[in-house]
Each structure stands twice: as structure tokens, then as C-alpha cells.
Amino acid sequence: xxxxxxxxxxxxMLIFSAVVLSAPIWLAPFGASYPDLLQKFAIFGIFAVGYNxxxxxxxxxxxGHATFLGIGSYTAVWxxxxxxMNIVPAIVLAMIVSGLFAIVIGYLSLRRSxxxxxILTLAFAQMAYSLxxxxxxxxxxxxxxxxxxxxxxxxxxAMAGIAVTDGIPSTNLFGALIKSQGGYYGFYxxxxxxxxxxxxxLKIFRSPFGMKLRAIKSxxxxxxxxxxxxxxxxxxxxxxxxxxxxxxxxxLASIDPLAGAERMQWTASGEVVLMTILGGVGTLIGPLLxxxxxxxxxxxxxxxNDSELHSMFSFMPDSIQNFMVTVVSPFVGEGWHLxxxxxxxxxxxxxxxxxxxxxxxxxxxxxxxxxxGDSKTGIANTMNTSNHTSNKSPNNVKGEx
Amino acid sequence: xxxxxxxxxxxxxxGGLQALDDVNLKIEEGETHAIIGPNGAxxxxxxxxxxxxxxxxxxxxxxxxxxxxGMQPHDINHAGMVRIxxxxxxxxxxxxxxxxxxxxLAKRDGTFKFNPFKSLAAEKSILEEAHATLADFELDxxxxxxxxxxxxxxxxxxxxxxxxxxxPKLLLLDEPTAxxxxxxxxxxxxxxxxxxxxxxxxxxxxxxxxxxxxxADRISVLVRGNIITTGTPxxxxxxxxxxxxxxxxxxxxxx
Amino acid sequence: xxxxxxQILNGLDKGGAYALIALGLTLTFGxxxxxxxxxxxxxxxxxxxxxxxxKILTFSVKVKDESITFFDAYKEQPYLEIWLGDTGxxxxxxxxxxxxxxxxxVMLLVGVxxxxxLIKHFYKREHADQILVTFGLAIVIQExxxxxxxxxxxxxxxxEIVSGSAPLGAMLGLNENLVYPxxxxxxxxxxxxxxxxxxxxLKFTTFGMVVRAGMAxxxxxxxxxxxxxxxxxxxxxxxxxxxxLAGVMYAPILPPDYHMGxxxxxxxxxxxxxxxxxxxxxxxxxxxxxxxxxxxxxMNEVKTILPGIDQIIIYLVxxxxxxVRPRGLMGREGVFED
Numbered sequence: 001x002x003x004x005x006x007x008x009x010x011x012x013m014l015i016f017s018a019v020v021l022s023a024p025i026w027l028a029p030f031g032a033s034y035p036d037l038l039q040k041f042a043i044f045g046i047f048a049v050g051y052n053x054x055x056x057x058x059x060x061x062x063x064g065h066a067t068f069l070g071i072g073s074y075t076a077v078w079x080x081x082x083x084x085m086n087i088v089p090a091i092v093l094a095m096i097v098s099g100l101f102a103i104v105i106g107y108l109s110l111r112r113s114x115x116x117x118x119i120l121t122l123a124f125a126q127m128a129y130s131l132x133x134x135x136x137x138x139x140x141x142x143x144x145x146x147x148x149x150x151x152x153x154x155x156x157x158a159m160a161g162i163a164v165t166d167g168i169p170s171t172n173l174f175g176a177l178i179k180s181q182g183g184y185y186g187f188y189x190x191x192x193x194x195x196x197x198x199x200x201x202l203k204i205f206r207s208p209f210g211m212k213l214r215a216i217k218s219x220x221x222x223x224x225x226x227x228x229x230x231x232x233x234x235x236x237x238x239x240x241x242x243x244x245x246x247x248x249x250x251x252l253a254s255i256d257p258l259a260g261a262e263r264m265q266w267t268a269s270g271e272v273v274l275m276t277i278l279g280g281v282g283t284l285i286g287p288l289l290x291x292x293x294x295x296x297x298x299x300x301x302x303x304x305n306d307s308e309l310h311s312m313f314s315f316m317p318d319s320i321q322n323f324m325v326t327v328v329s330p331f332v333g334e335g336w337h338l339x340x341x342x343x344x345x346x347x348x349x350x351x352x353x354x355x356x357x358x359x360x361x362x363x364x365x366x367x368x369x370x371x372x373g374d375s376k377t378g379i380a381n382t383m384n385t386s387n388h389t390s391n392k393s394p395n396n397v398k399g400e401x
Numbered sequence: 402x403x404x405x406x407x408x409x410x411x412x413x414x415x416g417g418l419q420a421l422d423d424v425n426l427k428i429e430e431g432e433t434h435a436i437i438g439p440n441g442a443x444x445x446x447x448x449x450x451x452x453x454x455x456x457x458x459x460x461x462x463x464x465x466x467x468x469x470x471g472m473q474p475h476d477i478n479h480a481g482m483v484r485i486x487x488x489x490x491x492x493x494x495x496x497x498x499x500x501x502x503x504x505x506l507a508k509r510d511g512t513f514k515f516n517p518f519k520s521l522a523a524e525k526s527i528l529e530e531a532h533a534t535l536a537d538f539e540l541d542x543x544x545x546x547x548x549x550x551x552x553x554x555x556x557x558x559x560x561x562x563x564x565x566x567x568x569p570k571l572l573l574l575d576e577p578t579a580x581x582x583x584x585x586x587x588x589x590x591x592x593x594x595x596x597x598x599x600x601x602x603x604x605x606x607x608x609x610x611x612x613x614x615x616x617a618d619r620i621s622v623l624v625r626g627n628i629i630t631t632g633t634p635x636x637x638x639x640x641x642x643x644x645x646x647x648x649x650x651x652x653x654x655x656x
Numbered sequence: 657x658x659x660x661x662x663q664i665l666n667g668l669d670k671g672g673a674y675a676l677i678a679l680g681l682t683l684t685f686g687x688x689x690x691x692x693x694x695x696x697x698x699x700x701x702x703x704x705x706x707x708x709x710x711k712i713l714t715f716s717v718k719v720k721d722e723s724i725t726f727f728d729a730y731k732e733q734p735y736l737e738i739w740l741g742d743t744g745x746x747x748x749x750x751x752x753x754x755x756x757x758x759x760x761x762v763m764l765l766v767g768v769x770x771x772x773x774l775i776k777h778f779y780k781r782e783h784a785d786q787i788l789v790t791f792g793l794a795i796v797i798q799e800x801x802x803x804x805x806x807x808x809x810x811x812x813x814x815x816e817i818v819s820g821s822a823p824l825g826a827m828l829g830l831n832e833n834l835v836y837p838x839x840x841x842x843x844x845x846x847x848x849x850x851x852x853x854x855x856x857x858l859k860f861t862t863f864g865m866v867v868r869a870g871m872a873x874x875x876x877x878x879x880x881x882x883x884x885x886x887x888x889x890x891x892x893x894x895x896x897x898x899x900x901l902a903g904v905m906y907a908p909i910l911p912p913d914y915h916m917g918x919x920x921x922x923x924x925x926x927x928x929x930x931x932x933x934x935x936x937x938x939x940x941x942x943x944x945x946x947x948x949x950x951x952x953x954x955m956n957e958v959k960t961i962l963p964g965i966d967q968i969i970i971y972l973v974x975x976x977x978x979x980v981r982p983r984g985l986m987g988r989e990g991v992f993e994d
Binding site: 007009200203204206207208209210211212214215217218219221222223224225226227228229230232233236 | 452473474475478479484490491492493494495499502503504506507508510511512513514515516517518519520521522524527563567
């Protein structure tokens with residue numbers, strides 16, 4: 001029965017949309033239903049879903065996708081300044097510009113594969129980051145970051161007779177302020193885009209194109225000798241994922257019209273890798289799951305300081321309480337990155353397929369409990385995923401060369 | 402009988418070693434042509450020069466009248482030359498069905514096609530063809546399994562299936578029965594002799610003489626990078642030059 | 657002319673650090689086949705060895721400050737000074753060079769634990785996995801350091817006697833005003849010394865010969881019955897120590913902070929790629945070359961023509977090399993190529 005549901009795109013999208021759009025309700029008990037956080041879920045979800053199209057399907061590890069996020073943000077803010085505070089041109093332009101950069105960077109980086117490719121993307125990312133802080137400051141405004149102001153030209157707005165009379169101009173969608181309804185409107189805009197973005201990735205995963213990408217990851221040489229020119233396939237995947245990143249960047253700026261270069265550091269690219277891996281690289285829903293979990297826990301953990309820890313453990317006697325605080329505090333607050341690094345390592349070492357792999361094991365375990373036997377391919381293949389490492393197969397047949 | 406593959410004056414040197422020395426070989430359309438020779442004679446090198454993995458230092462490789470030298474592997478594949486690898490080069494992380502669908506898609510879609518909005522499930526004809534081909538090789542019952550989980554012999558057959566599904570004009574088989582048990586070898590011989598495969602032009606590199614004499618219309622002998630003789634199995638069997646070339650090799654020939 | 661000489665020295669100095677780090681990276685990569693994204697963190701650990709050692713040496717107690725008489729004032733006086741008087745002060749002064757002795761066992765221990773505990777499980781896994789797990793490790797190491805030492809750079813001065821500048825001009829018969837910091841010259845000499853030691857080890861010892869053979873063709877070496885596992889640990893340990901030493905002595909030049917590992921990591925990979933992955937000589941050569949390149953690119957004259965070039969010159973060169981000559985300056989063909 002599950003198989004039937006999972007094989008129908010329409011049903012999946014209905015369930016997905018319902019879950020996403022009702023998030024403010026069912027996330028409330030987790031303390032995660034306020035707009036700021038919800039927006040982050042959606043935006044980084046888009047980023048991760050897009051990244052997965054490259055990393056998950058083709059296996060090419062790029063450390064430069066945060067660059068496209070940054071480019072998207074900068075483009076969007078410039079659109080706000082020069083054209084209009086309406087987010088539509090901003091987002092469209094963000095995607096186009098990051099797409100163009102992705103074509104160039106992708107074309108050059110994909111001339112090599114494997115680790116050389118990764119290092120190339122690393123080099124480009126660092127270049128972009130350095131340039132943003134130095135030479136390109138007229139465009140990026142360097143360390144201060146790019147912001148909107150009342151005096152911006154906003155040509156299209158002027159033509160439509162829209163003027164900003166006081167304070168900082170606000171982003172809007174054809175008049176409806178993004179920050180309205182306490183910011184929930186912004187979340188819904190992002191959520192709708194997430195749904196569309198997810199649908200596109202669903203189609204890609206289940207298309208011949210997607211299968212070919214997976215085949216490239218599985219054995220690229222064979223693909224070439226089977227008659228495929230793999231370069232355009234890889235470049236297309238790279239550009240698509242770059243545009244997803246640009247979209248995410250544009251959305252970030254739409255919610256808060258500010259763009260800074262720190263978003264483009266290669267270590268920021270590391271974060272999206274982490275999200276993808278944690279959730280399950282190469283699975284449809286994994287990256288979204290990973291993004292949500294990481295942003296959720298980041299929100300909780302990084303806000304915990306010692307006094308809060310004390311109140312958390314206040315039911316314990318003093319000495320034990322102090323002990324607990326000392327033990328836990330390096331992992332929270334500013335130490336959130338430490339926790340993240342550890343989680344990352346644990347996932348890569350023990351569960352490279354991420355949470356989705358864990359769920360598959362759980363699913364099989366339950367099935368066995370009920371005497372239904374192992375599904376040879378797991379949930380994984382029904383949802384059109386691929387195992388992260390090629391030496392892991394559900395059958396675990398040993399002895400093959 | 403027209404010449405489908407014309408190898409002419411091909412030379413290839415690696416460092417100080419002359420791997421191929423003025424190789425001349427004409428493959429006729431529809432024939433099964435075996436290339437035999439002692440180890441290190443240059444058989445794989447010759448094959449690699451045909452499918453674009455290596456570029457000869459000099460000479461020409463003409464397929465159906467078109468020059469193949471310098472062409473990209475994917476273009477050579479589309480020209481109709483398909484190679485079956487010695488060690489199975491399958492897609493380990495994909496299912497068997499997907500493994501044969503990929504070559505079928507290559508045949509239909511060409512070197513690049515951006516079709517992300519098409520649904521795989523809706524590719525009826527490709528799916529049918531894939532299942533049919535798997536069935537021909539008695540692999541259809543495994544269609545849902547990952548390719549790296551089947552046995553070595555099955556992988557070999559999968560490799561063959563992946564080649565056949567592309568309806569190649571010329572099939573290059575690199576030691577298709579290497580390391581196989583007698584039972585599997587006979588199965589492969591039957592497969593290659595079957596109706597489906599009879600009409601296909603095949604070039605087979607082989608060490609197993611039983612396979613060679615069961616399948617070949619003509620045989621060429623490659624020794625130290627040079628073809629010393631070409632002829633029918635009968636001619637080759639009785640050729641003193643061939644016997645000389647094999648002196649000192651393990652006596653596993655049966656006639 | 658003077659300016660050029662200074663730039664050359666600056667370049668060689670930084671280049672020395674790059675070369676040492678790249679050397680360690682190439683050793684791990686060439687011998688173990690591991691891509692180690694935590695290597696920069698090892699450099700950083702070395703620098704913090706100097707910091708830590710300094711802290712240990714200056715472990716102090718509150719004593720009465722006799723020099724202030726009109727009220728009771730207290731100052732921190734290191735135990736070492738109390739016990740050993742002037743010798744103690746001298747020891748503290750020489751903290752940085754002395755910390756070499758401290759750093760070697762510490763880094764060796766770290767390296768061995770890393771290899772036995774983590775790295776060896778990743779020999780057979782894909783490079784992407786190796787990158788990811790070592791990347792995670794780098795973050796963990798970095799955050800641990802941040803927890804204990806804070807987020808600000810910690811100045812770690814060189815010994816008093818070499819904290820000034822050498823009269824380079826006078827020594828070389830050039831312009832008398834030409835001076836260059838002593839410690840930087842010492843660093844340059846030190847890095848060359850270590851590089852020389854590593855090469856000598858590889859060339860003149862049996863162990864080194866096996867390592868070189870393994871770098872050229874690991875499979876054959878294994879088939880010859882040589883215990884590769886133990887050697888891997890040793891090689892990894894050596895690489896770790898080399899990175900650590902590079903860091904220890906660099907501490908006076910660049911006050912160590914928890915983030916320096918990541919900063920140097922990208923640069924060191926770029927160096928390795930330019931030099932040719934798997935080539936030790938290439939790594940060293942590329943390290944010095946890129947150091948020089950970066951130094952010249954930061955000259956004011958150059959910056960006026962091409963602003964910002966110093967930031968990106970290294971990456972630009974890497975991109976060009978990767979595209980034009982992927983095996984780098986001295987790499988062997990076929991390493992990781994399609």
C-alpha cells in the first residue's frame with residue numbers, strides 16, 4: 001500500500017503540501033512554529049533539495065554552492081534597490097544570475113572530476129568570498145553588507161507611482177508586505193516556493209534524466225562507452241542546483257533585505273553538505289529533513305547559555321547540577337558547532353545514508369518482526385534513491401569483485 | 402561481403418614497447434571474427450584503439466566508411482560499435498532493469514537529452530524492451546535487484562545484455578568467457594550462436610580455443626603486435642606459423 | 657631592489673609554511689591514499705602547542721609586588737621564576753623554541769590516535785567520505801580549541817633576543833637601512849631544515865625507501881608481504897608532526913587563533929594540487945612558489961594595477977593549473993584523471 005502511495009506523484013505532492021503548509025500548527029508543540037524559524041526551514045530546505053540534485057544524484061561534492069546563495073542574495077538586494085521592492089523580479093533575477101555564474105564555474109570545475117573537482121569549487125568559492133570583501137565592494141559593500149535604503153532609485157516602483165515615505169522600504173509581493181502577519185506571510189511565500197521546488201526535484205529524480213545522473217555516479221566511464229556525453233549532464237545538474245541556491249539566497253534577502261559575504265564562505269557550503277548527508281544523500285526527502293533538523297537544533301542549542309542550563313537541571317541537587325552544566329555547556333551556545341561537527345562525523349562513519357537509511361533499517365526491522373521478510377531494495381529504491389556508498393547493498397552478498 | 406571495420410596500418414607504442422606493429426585487419430559485415438594470440442600480443446590494445454580509449458600513433462580505423470580515430474567514446478558508440486568489457490563494467494548501484502534501460506535510453510536519446518519532466522514509469526517501450534532483453538538472458542527474475550548483488554557469471558550476462566540492447570552494428574567482445582566454468586562457457590557460446598546474435602557482426606578476443614572454434618567464421622592471429630595470419634578455423638588449425646607462435650604456451654587447446 | 661628582497665623573503669617565509677603543510681598532506685595522500693581535510697587543524701594544533709606550553713611555563717601564583725610600596729599590590733609571578741630565578745625567566749623567554757620538544761610527542765600522539773581511531777577505517781571508502789569525515793573532525797578540533805582558548809588570537813612572542821630585526825642590508829652589503837625580522841629568518845631556515853630532514857629520511861632509510869615505493873605503487877608493496885598498516889601509522893604520525901612543527905614555529909609570526917586551520921587548509925590543498933598530487937618535491941616547490949607569488953601580488957605597485965589580486969592569485973593559479981595541466985608541476989600522470 002505504501003508502495004502505491006509512493007509511486008504516485010500526485011499523492012506525494014498532496015501529502016507534502018499539506019504537511020508543509022500546516023507546519024505552523026504541528027510544529028507548535030516543538031516550539032518551532034514561529035515565523036523566523038519556519039522561514040529558515042523552508043529556505044534552507046530549498047537549498048538542500050537543490051544541492052542534493054548534484055551531490056545526491058551524481059556524487060560530485062561541491063564546496064562552492066554557498067557562493068550561489070550569496071550571489072542570489074546580492075542580486076535580489078540590487079533588484080530591490082534599482083527596480084522595485086516587489087520580490088518577484090528579485091527572485092527571478094537571483095535565479096538567473098546565479099544560474100549564469102553556475103554555468104561558468106560549473107563548466108570550468110567539471111573539466112575535472114572527483115577530488116580535483118571539489119578543490120576547484122573550493123578555490124572558486126574562496127575567490128568569490130575574497131573578491132566580495134575587497135575588489136567588488138562597490139557591488140557588495142564589503143563587510144557592512146548590502147542594504148536597501150529609502151533613497152534607492154527603484155525605477156519600476158517609481159514608474160508605478162509607489163514611493164516610500166518613511167523608514168526602510170519593505171519587501172512585498174504585489175503589495176502584500178512580506179513581513180505582514182508577524183512574518184507568517186513570508187513563511188507562506190517561502191513554503192509555496194519550497195513545494196514547487198520539491199515537485200521539480202521529484203520529477204527529476206523519477207525521470208530518465210535523473211536515472212542517467214545516478215548512472216554517472218555509479219560508473220561514469222561506462223556511461224561514456226554506452227553512448228552518453230556525460231559533461232552536459234553534469235553541467236545541467238550543477239546549474240540546476242546552483243539556481244536552487246540562488247533561489248534560496250533571493251528568498252533570504254526577500255525576508256530580510258540584507259546581503260553579506262559571510263554567507264559565501266566555503267564552510268557555509270559545508271553546512272548544506274551536512275544537511276544533505278544527515279538527512280540522507282540521494283533521497284528525495286532526506287535533505288529537507290536534514291535542513292529542518294539542523295536549523296531546529298541550531299535554534300535551540302545555540303541559544304542555550306549557562307543560566308538556562310542551570311534552570312534546565314534545577315531539579316537536581318546542586319553539585320550534580322553543576323556537573324551537568326559543565327559537561328553539557330561546551331556543546332551548546334557557541335559550542336553548537338562542536339555538536340554539529342560531532343554529529344556530522346558520527347553520521348558519516350556509522351550511517352552514511354543518513355536518517356533515511358536509519359529509517360529503512362527500522363522499517364525492515366519492523367517488517368521482520370511481523371514476519372514480512374526483508375524488502376530486497378528497501379524503502380530506498382521505491383522512492384528512487386541510491387545508496388551513498390557503492391559497497392553497501394541491502395543483500396550484502398560477499399565476494400563480488 | 403562488405404567491409405564494416407577496416408583497420409589499416411595501425412601502430413601504437415608505449416614508451417619503448419611497440420604494442421601494435423602495422424596491424425591490418427578487415428572485418429566483414431555479418432561475420433564472427435576471432436582474434437587470438439599469446440598473452441601480451443596486443444589484443445586489448447587493438448580493441449582500445451577501435452573504441453576510442455587509445456589513439457594509435459599512426460594508421461586508420463574506419464567503420465562503415467567513417468574514420469573513428471579521435472572520436473569521443475560516446476560518438477563511437479552511436480556509430481554502432483559496442484564493446485563488452487572483460488571485467489564487467491556494470492552500474493553496481495542500479496537495479497538490473499535500470500542497467501539495461503540505460504543503454505536503451507542511450508540508443509534512443511542520443512548523447513544528451515534533457516528530459517527531467519518525463520516520468521520513468523511512463524517509458525513503456527523502453528521498459529518492455531528492457532524486460533524482454535533481461536528475459537533473453539534469463540535475468541528478468543532479478544530485475545529489481547541491485548547489480549552488485551548478483552553473481553559474477555550473472556554480471557557477465559548482464560554485461561552482454563547491456564551491449565545487445567543497443568542493436569550494435571559491431572560487437573567487440575573482450576575475452577567474454579575468461580574465468581568462466583565450463584557450464585557458463587557453453588551457455589555463452591549458445592547465446593552468441595543464437596538467432597538473435599547470428600546476424601550481428603562480432604569480433605571476439607579469446608584464449609579458449611573451444612569457444613573460438615565453436616563461434617568463429619574467421620580467425621586472425623596476433624603475435625607481438627602484428628597479425629601473422631588470417632583464415633578459416635581449418636586453415637588456422639593447420640598453420641605451422643600459428644603452432645610456432647603458441648609453442649611454450651599452456652596446452653589447453655582442443656581441436 | 658630592497659623592496660623586492662623583502663618581498664622575496666616574505667614569500668619564502670610564508671612559502672615555507674605552505675610547503676611544510678603541503679608536504680604532510682602529500683605524504684598522507686601519496687602513501688595512505690587519504691584526503692585529509694583535518695590537516696590544517698593539525699597545523700593549528702601545533703601553534704596551540706606553543707600557546708599551551710607557554711601557559712604551562714608561566715603558570716603563576718599571586719605574590720606581593722614589592723616594587724609598589726604605598727599599598728599592598730599583588731602581581732602574578734610564574735612558579736618557574738620563583739624556583740629558578742633568572743634561569744626560569746630565561747626558560748620562559750624561550751618558550752616557543754622549547755615548545756618544539758613539547759609539540760613533537762603531543763602531535764605524534766594526536767596523529768597516532770587519529771590514524772588508529774578514525775583514519776584507518778576510511779582507507780577503503782570513497783574520497784568524498786574521507787573528505788567529509790576529516791572535515792567534521794577539523795571542525796571538532798577547532799571548536800575544542802575555541803572552547804579552551806577563546807576566540808581571540810593569542811599573541812605568542814618569540815624569544816627576546818630574536819624579537820628584533822636583523823641588519824640584513826649591512827650583512828649583505830646592501831642598503832644599510834634594510835632590516836628583516838630575525839624570527840622570520842629563523843623560520844625560513846627551520847622550514848628548510850625540516851623539509852631536508854623528511855627528504856633525507858625518505859631517501860636514506862630503509863623505511864623511507866619502502867614509503868617511497870608504496871607511494872609509487874601501493875599494491876605491489878603490499879603483495880611483497882610488507883606490513884603496510886604499521887607503516888601507515890608511522891607515516892601519518894610523521895605528517896602530523898611536520899604540520900605541527902610548522903605551526904609551533906609560526907606562532908610568533910601569526911598569533912594563533914582557532915580558525916587558522918581552515919584558512920591554511922584551502923591554501924594547502926591548492927598548493928598540493930599545483931605541485932601535483934602525490935609528488936613531494938612538487939608540494940615543496942609549489943609551496944614556495946605560491947608563497948612568493950602571493951607576496952609579490954601584495955606589493956603596492958601590483959595592487960594598484962590589479963586590486964585585490966593578492967587575495968585571489970593563489971586560487972587563480974590553481975584553477976589555471978587544474979585546467980591546463982591537471983597533474984600539476986611535478987605530478988605523475990594518471991593520478992585521479994578520467
